[in-house]
Amino acid sequence: MFYKIDGPPVSLSRARIGYNSRHMFDSQKQTKRIYAIHIQNQHGDDPILTGHPIAMDITFFMKMPKLSLRAQPNKRHQYHYYKPDLSNLIKFVEDVANKIIMNDDCQIAIITARKVYHEHPRTEFYIYEVSGKYSPPNEQDTTTKIQATQNSSP
Helix, strand or coil: CEEEEECCCCCCCCCEECCCCCCEECCCHHHHHHHHHHHHHHHCCCCCECCCCEEEEEEEEEECCCCCCCCHHHHCCCECCCCCCHHHHHHHHHHHHECCCECCHHHEEEEEEEEEEECCCEEEEEEEECCCCCCCCCHHHHHHHHHHHHHHCC
C-alpha cells in the first residue's frame, strides 16, 4: 500500500512536562491528528494489517535549501544529512500510522528509509506484509562488498 503526505516531513519530539510538573503532554497531538486524517483518507476501508510482520519503505522529501536558481537543480534528489534525524522522522510516521494501517508499530520487521532534497517537500511510504524467513547474507558476499567500498573511496 502506498501513502503520501504533502508538506514538510515532521519529526517526533519528546513529550513535555506540564506547568505543574505532574503531567506529561504531547506537544504534537494536533499535528498527529492532521496527518492521521490524511492517512485514513488514503487507507479508506482497507483492513488493518494484523498478525504478520510488516515492511516499511519511507522516503522523506526535504525542503530545498535556499540557493541560487542555477545551483538548485544540482541539489535535487541528493541525500539530506542535516537535522531532523531520520530516526525521529520514522518514529513520527510509525506513531501516526498506528491503529490506522497496522494494529501496532511493533509489527514492523523491516524499515528502509531515506531523506532527499526536493522542491515539493512531502513524505511517501509503502507498507506491505512480509513472509518467509530472514536469511543472513553470505559472509563471502559481505567481504566482497567491504573490499569494493574500500577500493572505491578516494
